[in-house]
Amino acid sequence: MDDKISYYLPHAELQNLIHALHQAGYSCVGPQVRDGAIVYDVLNHADQLPWGIRDNQAPGEYQLEKITEHKAFAFSNGAQAIKPILFKSQETVWKVMRNSEGKLIFQPHHPKEQPIAIFGARSCDLEAMRIQDKVFIEGQNSDVRYKSRRENLFVVAVNCTYSSKNCFCVSAGTGPEVSNPFDILMTEIENGFVVKIGSERGEAIINHLHLQPAYDFQCKVAIENVENAAAMQTKRIPLDNTRGLRDLLFSNLDHPRWNEVAERCLSCGNCTAVCPTCFCHSEVEKPSLDGTCSEHQREWDSCFTEGHSYMTGKAVRDDTSKRYRQWLTHKVGSWFDQFDTSGCVGCGRCVTWCPVGIDLTEELSAISGESNVRIKDDV
DSSP states (O other): OOTTOOEEEEGGGHHHHHHHHHHTTOEEEEEEEETTEEEEEEOOSGGGSOTTEEEEEETTEEEEEEOSSOOSSOSOOOSOOSHHHHSOSEEEEEEEEEOTTSOEEEEEOOOOOOOEEEEEEOHHHHHHHHHHHHHHTSSSSOOHHHHHHHHTOEEEEEOOSOOOTTOOHHHHTOOSSOOSSOSEEEEEETTEEEEEEOSHHHHHHHHHHTOEEOOHHHHHHHHHHHHHHHHHOOBOOGGGGSHHHHHHHHTOTTOTHHHHHHTTOOOOOHHHHHOSSOOOEEEEEEEOTTSSEEEEEEEEOOTTSGGGGEETTEESSOSHHHHHHHHHHIIIIIHHHHHSSOSOOSOOHHHHTOTTOOOHHHHHHHHHOOOOBOOGGGO
């Protein structure tokens, strides 16, 4: 496998890639417009992609618009990342039932799922997947469901050529240029894509398509498009997403900003739902009505709920100020202690989908005393 060779895939032949993945046994999932947003859904035809659609994002704002460029990936991101594919919002972990003798029998639940090929995974989302790998796979007790889906996931990544006003992956050190892991990487230019191979699985698919090598000028345009996406970003994380943020936050646990943000925060949990790295979950029993069996299910949870910190008969974090502080100090602070990385990948989703427009970069800047505005000359 030569990962230095770039190929050219015309827009008109994108359907061939989808077909090749179907033939290889994958169910394709890709971005599509649903109810005024770009979301991932089953992808059977290239026409389903959001051709000529761009997203305008600001704190608490998200709107799609039609543009003149006929491109499939002219947007920055939607509300979803890879997380819902690998870490299901709700799933059965085990079942318990009574046998003919009345004894309880516990059975682990391992659903049979078709391998998935995801189209349009961005750099920030792949970095988030790498972080969730640390959570669910690399520890002493790996999650068998996540691990199975992860091993069967085929990634068709796409380099960003546009950044929204809420993107700050440059300061987070996570983009916009994609790095491995991916199977196929595409950068969109006029009329097609410059394609690179990242795995043997990806090489097998590309070989099946019989693509021609990309011209030098096409590769140059692809690089320039990604650089332009980086130059568009104006938000930044203070201290550039390093361990310095951890020390800063834990030395300012009584900062007045926590109470100020709590006056605006609704504790709705939107930020944790759209975050590509948040992994908090609760477990519940779903018994049958006749009492013969029960399912033990895992569901997404949020540190913004009162029950999340319920211990010894009371909620430890009993107000919004403590919950927001817990979320932010964990996200960009104590994650370093647990996983040797920040939990923020700079995708900006928490900013966009917050109903009151709370901006993580502004909150960090208020505590640090640094500006959250990025000087473009630093690119």
